[in-house]
Amino acid sequence: MNLIDPKIINDFPILERKINGNRLVYLDNAATTQKPRNVIDAISDYYNNHNANPHRGAYTLSVEATSLYDSAKETVKKFINANSKDEIIFTKNCTESLNLLAFSLSGFFEEGDEILLCVSEHHSNILPWMRLSKDKNLKLNYLYVNDEGIIPEKEYEKINNKTKLVSIAQMSNVLGTIFPVKKISQIAHEKGAIVVIDAAQSIPHKKVDVKDIDADFMVFSAHKMLGPMGIGVLYGKKHLLDDMPPFLLGGDMIEYVYEDHATYAEIPFKLEAGTQNVEGAFGLEAAIHYLEKIGLQNIENHEKILTEYAMQEMLKIPYINIYGPMDLEKHGGIISFNVKDVHPHDVSTVLDSYGISSRAGHHCCQPLMRYMGINASVRISFYLYNSLEDIDVFIESIKNVRKWLGYGS
Amino acid sequence: MDLSQIYTQLIMEHNKNTQNKRALDDPTIVEHGHNPSCGDDITLNLIEKNGVIVDASFTGSGCAISQASTSIMIDLIKGKSTEDALELAELFIKMIKKEIEDDNELEKLEDAVAFENISNMPARVKCAVLPWHTLEEALKK
Ligand SMILES: Cc1ncc(COP(=O)(O)O)c(C=O)c1O
Numbered sequence: 001m002n003l004i005d006p007k008i009i010n011d012f013p014i015l016e017r018k019i020n021g022n023r024l025v026y027l028d029n030a031a032t033t034q035k036p037r038n039v040i041d042a043i044s045d046y047y048n049n050h051n052a053n054p055h056r057g058a059y060t061l062s063v064e065a066t067s068l069y070d071s072a073k074e075t076v077k078k079f080i081n082a083n084s085k086d087e088i089i090f091t092k093n094c095t096e097s098l099n100l101l102a103f104s105l106s107g108f109f110e111e112g113d114e115i116l117l118c119v120s121e122h123h124s125n126i127l128p129w130m131r132l133s134k135d136k137n138l139k140l141n142y143l144y145v146n147d148e149g150i151i152p153e154k155e156y157e158k159i160n161n162k163t164k165l166v167s168i169a170q171m172s173n174v175l176g177t178i179f180p181v182k183k184i185s186q187i188a189h190e191k192g193a194i195v196v197i198d199a200a201q202s203i204p205h206k207k208v209d210v211k212d213i214d215a216d217f218m219v220f221s222a223h224k225m226l227g228p229m230g231i232g233v234l235y236g237k238k239h240l241l242d243d244m245p246p247f248l249l250g251g252d253m254i255e256y257v258y259e260d261h262a263t264y265a266e267i268p269f270k271l272e273a274g275t276q277n278v279e280g281a282f283g284l285e286a287a288i289h290y291l292e293k294i295g296l297q298n299i300e301n302h303e304k305i306l307t308e309y310a311m312q313e314m315l316k317i318p319y320i321n322i323y324g325p326m327d328l329e330k331h332g333g334i335i336s337f338n339v340k341d342v343h344p345h346d347v348s349t350v351l352d353s354y355g356i357s358s359r360a361g362h363h364c365c366q367p368l369m370r371y372m373g374i375n376a377s378v379r380i381s382f383y384l385y386n387s388l389e390d391i392d393v394f395i396e397s398i399k400n401v402r403k404w405l406g407y408g409s
Numbered sequence: 410m411d412l413s414q415i416y417t418q419l420i421m422e423h424n425k426n427t428q429n430k431r432a433l434d435d436p437t438i439v440e441h442g443h444n445p446s447c448g449d450d451i452t453l454n455l456i457e458k459n460g461v462i463v464d465a466s467f468t469g470s471g472c473a474i475s476q477a478s479t480s481i482m483i484d485l486i487k488g489k490s491t492e493d494a495l496e497l498a499e500l501f502i503k504m505i506k507k508e509i510e511d512d513n514e515l516e517k518l519e520d521a522v523a524f525e526n527i528s529n530m531p532a533r534v535k536c537a538v539l540p541w542h543t544l545e546e547a548l549k550k
Pocket residue numbers: 030031093094095096122124125169171172173198200201221364
């Protein structure tokens with residue numbers, strides 16, 4: 001297992017920045033990632049050379065914009081191993097994808113049906129289902145994790161004949177846990193439930209194959225995988241998407257519109273109302289090309305080395321408390337922790353003064369935080385451009401936190 | 410960013426000081442305030458008699474800035490009329506927004522002047538202001 005060639009940091013212009021006089025050490029990749037030059041260039045290339053409204057014009061530029069948009073779908077399709085590019089719906093982000101699902105799947109549920117989530121879900125994978133459950137009198141159930149952030153075997157007994165949908169993140173954005181989604185998908189399918197995979201934190205860092213997981217739906221955001229903000233993906237099996245009513249209504253999603261009724265277009269158009277984020281799609285395609293050039297296996301290995309090193313050094317510091325699995329096979333490149341006596345917000349401010357970007361708070365996971373009995377945590381998260389030196393800077397800086405807050409050491 | 414301007418001795422002492430952080434028997438006003446983004450969460454307890462704040466305390470949790478700011482505020486408003494307390498809140502918020510022209514005005518804020526430099530750190534402004542906003546909410550009822 002090897003680290004990625006550190007020269008790739010030259011592909012990321014922002015990493016040359018100084019923060020408070022120090023080299024930028026960007027460790028908030030779970031929130032969003034920095035962009036390589038080819039992604040930034042793709043977006044300006046789109047506006048410099050190809051911009052027009054796709055699907056609407058018979059002129060050269062519109063045809064070009066349409067073809068770039070379609071090419072991006074083809075690239076996403078191959079990237080996740082979908083059957084057809086019509087199974088790829090572009091949305092604004094992971095959050096919109098999940099809202100679309102909860103809205104358009106509503107007719108699929110009957111009173112008393114159950115929806116099952118994990119307690120560690122991001123608010124975006126809780127709130128749409130919560131509203132749906134309240135509207136339709138469904139039961140919202142949760143899988144609970146143990147002290148190490150792992151779902152004990154017994155919890156899966158909650159998947160029963162009433163369970164109509166299981167929606168779970170493949171990787172927790174707080175604990176870093178990689179959940180066994182393939183197994184969960186299998187159990188859920190045996191009970192006839194629909195399986196939704198939130199791949200927001202997994203797909204940027206490892207190979208994710210919708211067929212291997214047998215996901216009915218999968219959602220993710222481009223900005224967490226080197227791509228631009230404002231574009232996300234909803235993958236769905238074709239027969240399921242075919243049966244879903246549209247989420248947003250308007251241009252580009254219709255067949256015929258009369259004064260008092262209308263018919264809708266086929267997928268994917270049915271689920272993509274209005275002018276789409278073509279520049280975003282083009283940028284996402286460039287991001288996928290970059291990830292594939294480096295290799296997802298190499299990225300996964302690189303982050304494993306970083307995570308192992310960071311955990312090993314953090315465990316040596318007695319006043320640091322780490323959450324999440326200690327077994328690195330079950331732990332991706334996210335580490336949540338607290339420093340004794342110091343609020344996470346203060347930890348993050350002190351780290352920033354050394355040039356380190358970290359995240360403090362509840363990470364949009366209040367039910368998990370409450371379940372763990374903590375108000376907030378500090379989170380660091382790695383990506384392909386981070387190095388062992390970044391972790392050394394972090395470890396040296398974290399050792400200064402308690403001093404700044406007036407504690408001996 | 411100079412951390413020593415933010416994490417001053419005074420602020421750190423108040424952060425660790427638990428004298429004002431306690432429950433209060435029979436408060437006449439209880440107000441809850443929080444910063445959802447960073448998790449600062451305080452409950453302000455006041456005993457008001459004939460327009461005067463005779464006792465005050467807080468409970469809750471949060472960062473050093475929010476905890477110290479709350480403690481310093483409590484020292485400042487105890488024994489003051491509610492009108493004077495509201496005036497101090499307005500003054501504090503003005504100080505954070507850098508809207509005070511006459512430095513003499515700042516004297517009224519006593520120890521709370523320690524937060525003057527927070528305005529150089531936009532990410533932390535709401536931590537310092539939290540107790541004062543909570544006080545305004547409490548007294549406007
Ligand atoms: C697991 C998980 N799901 C969903 C989201 C929401 O992503 P977005 O804000 O891009 O919609 C996030 C982002 O933090 C996440 O970590």
